[in-house]
Amino acid sequence: TKRRTKDLDQIQDDLKPENKTRLVNLPLDEDLPGLGQHYCVECAKFYIDNETLVRHRHGREHKRRLRDLKEPAYTQKDAEAAIGLSTDNGKAVSSLFGPQSLLALKQKNDATAAAETAKPQQMDVEA
Numbered sequence: 150t151k152r153r154t155k156d157l158d159q160i161q162d163d164l165k166p167e168n169k170t171r172l173v174n175l176p177l178d179e180d181l182p183g184l185g186q187h188y189c190v191e192c193a194k195f196y197i198d199n200e201t202l203v204r205h206r207h208g209r210e211h212k213r214r215l216r217d218l219k220e221p222a223y224t225q226k227d228a229e230a231a232i233g234l235s236t237d238n239g240k241a242v243s244s245l246f247g248p249q250s251l252l253a254l255k256q257k258n259d260a261t262a263a264a265e266t267a268k269p270q271q272m273d274v275e276a
Contacts, residue, residue, distance in 0.1 A: 155193040158222035160214075163190055191215055 155163070163172055169190055178185035187196040189205060192214050196202040205211055 157217055157220075158224075160191060160193055161218060161222050163193070164218070191218060 162168060172188055172190050175185045175188065182195045183197045185195060187199055187202040188194070189196065189202060189211065192205070192211055194205070196205060
């Protein structure tokens, strides 16, 4: 697309201290607005002058981007875990969200509840 901006995971990489200092201190570039000297790292945009950059930082678009960047980046590991694929030391582990695991979880909860209801009765007998 014509106005494609960086994705959030790419911007989170740019926010690391070593990358941020490199992006803030760019050399002069005649092809960029403001010669590339006024850059908002969080939004990945160049501005014509410092006043416009300051106005942008007080705006809704910038604040929304900051809120979105507070969440951790979505990784391939998260995607695999969402569909039930995960590994433990190279061996496949059954899904945590499948119907079998839900049945096992229900059985475990029922057993725990039964054990808890049995304990008060035993205490009454001893007292």
